[in-house]
Amino acid sequence: MSVEAAVNAGWDSYARIVASLIRVTGDWTLAEDCAQEAMAAALERWPRDGVPANPGGWLLTTARNRAIDVLRRATVEKRKLQEVAMLWDPASPSFEIEDDRLRLIFTCCHPALSLEARVALTLRTIAGVPTTDIARAFMVTESTMTRRITRAKSKIADARIPYRVPTGPALAERLPGVLAVLYLLFTRGYDADGEPAFASEAIRLARLLARLMPSSPEVASLLALLILQHSRRDARRDAAGDLVTLEKQDRSRWDSPAIAEGVAILMRTPVEGPYGVQARIAACHATAHDFADTDWGAIAGWYDELARIQPTPVVALNRAVAHGYAFGPRTGLALLAEARSGGVLDDYAAAIAVEADLVARAGDPARAAELFRTAAEAAPSEIERRALRSRAAELDA
Structure with a gap:
């Protein structure tokens, strides 16, 4: 070696x-x-x-x-x-190496810590990521992140948080929090301006957790979800580094072995919770030969189930997208209006972009272009702003 x-x-x-x-x-x-x-x-x-x-x-x-x-x-x-x-x-x-690592994951992800502290402590302690890199991902100085991690460790000591894996009902209560930390870690690497290594690290930790907890369907489902999402990593950017939408991605650049692995995991895993549903949605996308071949009816059905068990504004937004492709843009717009009724999504760039896409497909390109430009102004990163302005320019043309 x-x-x-x-x-x-x-x-x-x-x-x-x-x-x-x-x-x-x-x-x-x-x-x-x-x-x-x-x-x-x-x-x-x-x-x-x-x-x-x-x-x-x-x-x-x-x-x-x-x-x-x-x-x-x-x-x-x-x-x-x-x-x-x-x-x-x-x-x-x-x-007791394997048990020790499982104890460490559950300790780092204890609900007494803030979600940001859990992610940072997981990266630092379990993954060995340098504090400098963690600070850059959270957009703070290294000294600030050092203090946050130190405070998290002190809280574990001062609160006498037990260094163990919970059992019985406590395990069922704590496991979703652990999975949420790994999912957030993945998204911090998968987002448009994220740290790519974090996505890979999240998958590595999910593999570890799946080995340590082989009887948990939600752990296996999270692993499958991350693998299937990550399979598109090479096709999400063009030669200039700009984002490429799912509809326009070159699917020959998708990671076929990863897709096969993710699907194989799902074939032996029952649907138990939100990660099981999300993984099935990801599999529908990953196994379609092209965008037109996507089974949007199945995806819409899965989003109906996800909205039932995890009724969040973002799930409602994605449900509107799925129904818009499955049953027409006007159906999608109606569901989008429901999702935005509480005002939570009013200034959310993704919600504005979804409306723009549905309006364009409903036959009003001028209004859609205006909405894409509004979405660009609200987007959190420059790479997303460029992508949205490009959509507006295409409609103007």
Whole structure:
């Protein structure tokens, strides 16, 4: 194995090491520091000394030894030192790597923390993403993000949030929050101006969660949803970097093996909740040969079900789109009016763009162009503004 491949594989061990050290020491900062020092040591030594036969074991041993040194200098109790020392032996009672990572995911995603803090802590602790990159994604300074992550860790300690996976009814209550964090992490990488690596990391963490919780339909459904959405990543931009709508995407650039994997997951997974429904919608899009071949009737039906179990304004907006393609633009406009009746979507760029598209297909291109320009003014990013202005220009022409 090359040094580069070994280091990349080593990052998969990062969360395992952090999780295990947190369990036995209770010290988040110590665990992260020791794991990072082990990775730094690998980058320094492996090119010179060669890649060890078991890179993950080497990293765990190095991190463990560093933790022992720090704890000895801090003169902590003997029991804690003994527990850390046992981490090198896979046969020891303390070697519970898989359980440790699951505990860590549920701790990082505890509802006592704000959703933003949960995402940031998950990225930093489980994924090992540098604080600088997290700060850029949240559009804050590195020092601000450092303080937020530190406060999140302090809240876990001060509130004595248990480092464990909940059981029974508590697990059912907490799991949606964990899945929501992974989904938000994915969207932060999949959005027009997002950090692409975050989308890949969300999929990696969803795979991990699916391995650790193989009997959960919603975990499997979330994984399938993310894989199917991500399968279009290469076709969502043109050569100039501008967004390409679903209707105009070159489907030969879609990731066929990923689509096959996502569909295979769904074939063995029952529909239990919102991620199961969303994954079926994504599969309808991913398996259509072209835009005209899309089964909009099935998609509209799935959105009816999603609106029943998750009645949010955004779901209502997407339901209007689906019905507009399945049953005509005037049907879509009627549902859009219902979705906007509460005023929540009034200044939402996507809602204005949906109205523009429906109005254009209903036969009023001039009004649609005006709406696309209004949507562009409300859009949150320049790449979205360019795409909406382009739609307006096409209608003007």
